[in-house]
Amino acid sequence: MGASLIARPRxxxxxxxxxxxxxxRTDFEARLLGVRDVALGLxxxxxxxxxxxxxxxxxxxxxxxxxxxxxxLSGAASGRFAxxxxxxxxxxxxxxxxxxGALAARVSA
Numbered sequence: 001m002g003a004s005l006i007a008r009p010r011x012x013x014x015x016x017x018x019x020x021x022x023x024x025r026t027d028f029e030a031r032l033l034g035v036r037d038v039a040l041g042l043x044x045x046x047x048x049x050x051x052x053x054x055x056x057x058x059x060x061x062x063x064x065x066x067x068x069x070x071x072x073l074s075g076a077a078s079g080r081f082a083x084x085x086x087x088x089x090x091x092x093x094x095x096x097x098x099x100x101g102a103l104a105a106r107v108s109a
Contacts, residue, residue: 001034001037001092002033002034002035002036002037002038002041003034003038004034005030005031005033005034005037006031006034006035006038007034009026009027009028009029009030009031009034010023010024010026010027010030012026012030012033012089013026013030015082015085015088015089016072016075016081016082016085016086016089017081017082017085017086033068036064037061037064040057040060040061040064041061043057043060044057044058044061053109054104054107054109055104055107055109058100058101058103058104058107059100059101059104061096061097061100062096062097062098062100062101062104063097065093065094065096065097065100066093066094066097068089068090068093068097069090069091069093069094069097070090071090072086072087072089072090072093073086073087073090073091073094075090076090
């Protein structure tokens with residue numbers, strides 16, 4: 001998802017029901033989320049490729065996705081985000097957090 005946030009940042013805002021003008025003003029923030037996701041993924045891949053510990057990278061991914069889950073679900077529940085977009089992205093992020101946490105528990109380092 002990180003690369004798509006970098007390439008098409010307005011898609012996040014419009015999926016959440018944000019008007020076009022506000023979506024244009026939040027491009028920078030969406031790209032920051034994308035850069036974070038790409039950096040964490042690359043860090044884990046580089047660690048795995050070099051034999052360095054991967055668990056910390058996976059836990060960082062799980063924590064950032066868990067935080068995203070809370071933000072998007074609470075935004076949808078409060079009416080700040082369109083329900084379908086907010087709940088959908090929140091569940092997607094939560095699923096990622098669970099999978100990354102489970103994988104971190106299974107790796108040796």
